[in-house]
Amino acid sequence: MINVSGLTKYYGVNCAVDNLTFNAKKGEILGFLGPNGAGKTTTMRILTGYMPPTSGKASVGGFDVIDQSLEVRKLVGYLPETVPLYQDMRVFDYLKFMAELRHVSDVEEKVDIVLEQVGMVERSESFISKLSKGMRQRVGLAQALIHQPEVLILDEPTIGLDPAQIIEVRKLIQEIGKEKTVLLSTHILSEAQQVCDRVMIINKGHIVAEDTPEHLQTRMVGSRRVTVRIAGETTPAIAIINKIPGILSVKLTDNDAIQFENPTDKDLRPLVAKALIKARFDLLELSSESVNLEDIFLQLTREEPQALSPSEVKDEFLAEEPAGINKKIKKEGK
Numbered sequence: 575m576i577n578v579s580g581l582t583k584y585y586g587v588n589c590a591v592d593n594l595t596f597n598a599k600k601g602e603i604l605g606f607l608g609p610n611g612a613g614k615t616t617t618m619r620i621l622t623g624y625m626p627p628t629s630g631k632a633s634v635g636g637f638d639v640i641d642q643s644l645e646v647r648k649l650v651g652y653l654p655e656t657v658p659l660y661q662d663m664r665v666f667d668y669l670k671f672m673a674e675l676r677h678v679s680d681v682e683e684k685v686d687i688v689l690e691q692v693g694m695v696e697r698s699e700s701f702i703s704k705l706s707k708g709m710r711q712r713v714g715l716a717q718a719l720i721h722q723p724e725v726l727i728l729d730e731p732t733i734g735l736d737p738a739q740i741i742e743v744r745k746l747i748q749e750i751g752k753e754k755t756v757l758l759s760t761h762i763l764s765e766a767q768q769v770c771d772r773v774m775i776i777n778k779g780h781i782v783a784e785d786t787p788e789h790l791q792t793r794m795v796g797s798r799r800v801t802v803r804i805a806g807e808t809t810p811a812i813a814i815i816n817k818i819p820g821i822l823s824v825k826l827t828d829n830d831a832i833q834f835e836n837p838t839d840k841d842l843r844p845l846v847a848k849a850l851i852k853a854r855f856d857l858l859e860l861s862s863e864s865v866n867l868e869d870i871f872l873q874l875t876r877e878e879p880q881a882l883s884p885s886e887v888k889d890e891f892l893a894e895e896p897a898g899i900n901k902k903i904k905k906e907g908k
């Protein structure tokens with residue numbers, strides 16, 4: 575459903591998205607996991623046809639996001655980082671308005687369907703300004719679903735929510751995601767692991783890893799890559815290194831160095847050195863570097879936000895935004 579190839583975006587001289595290639599299938603929730611500034615939002619804006627890439631191609635459902643952006647917008651539901659909500663509108667009227675913008679037929683019926691989908695039937699007559707953040711996020715999801723799109727692009731859908739709301743919104747996404755293609759961005763590792771079928775890790779505009787949530791768990795343990803150079807035959811040396819407990823994936827590189835991974839928290843180099851010297855190898859190099867992923871994981875939030883106290887929840891629920899905030903709604907086709 576989503577096909578991206580060599581996607582690149584520069585803001586002036588700064589490269590925000592650098593040669594991204596990936597795809598997402600129907601029925602799949604693909605996670606876009608990366609720290610702030612990684613390029614998640616930029617990629618999503620390009621995919622929704624709101625901004626052209628500098629180079630590269632992207633298509634949704636076979637439609638090119640630049641040349642056929644109107645078709646793409648029909649197929650895609652988009653929950654932006656900050657949802658443009660009219661504070662002084664009631665939930666029902668806002669969704670009706672959004673449906674009309676999208677030229678949806680049987681507007682009121684469609685609004686009822688999405689209200690049901692996001693569990694907001696009882697709040698349909700509430701003013702948006704009186705809703706809690708979690709409720710507003712549901713309204714945001716409802717507007718993304720209003721035209722019953724096949725593809726959902728959700729930009730950090732749980733940001734700013736408290737833990738109970740996070741759990742609800744995640745459940746909702748998983749439910750909706752069963753028959754759709756979902757691309758979801760997050761900077762929370764555990765969120766990507768819980769919600770997604772597959773996770774891409776993006777950092778500084780690059781995809782640095784792509785894996786299932788289960789595999790990510792193992793790769794998350796800050797692995798170190800060790801390079802060994804010896805004079806002479808490498809095959810017997812590899813056999814010796816392979817016998818040392820804790821060492822993984824021993825291999826020969828293109829330029830005749832031996833490399834292995836050490837996922838343990840112990841420096842295994844002294845053991846390797848002793849074993850090789852005992853076997854009368856001349857040791858030329860023994861160096862260790864942390865695998866790239868470790869640094870990126872350090873920047874990702876591993877913990878969920880703290881629960882709000884009861885009084886905070888009440889404030890949050892009754893929160894009224896200062897006038898003027900989020901008053902503008904992006905018109906379709908702009």
Ligand SMILES: Nc1ncnc2c1ncn2[C@@H]1O[C@H](COP(=O)(O)OP(=O)(O)O)[C@@H](O)[C@H]1O
Nearest residue numbers: 585589590608609610611612613614615616617
């Ligand atoms: N409108 C913009 N103009 C200039 N630079 C931008 C703009 N939007 C984002 N950037 C830069 O592009 C990079 C990627 O940003 P973004 O896509 O928002 O990342 P993320 O959503 O992963 O936090 C960052 O370095 C950010 O500062």
Ligand SMILES: [Mg+2]
Nearest residue numbers: 614615616655
């Ligand atoms: Mg972002």
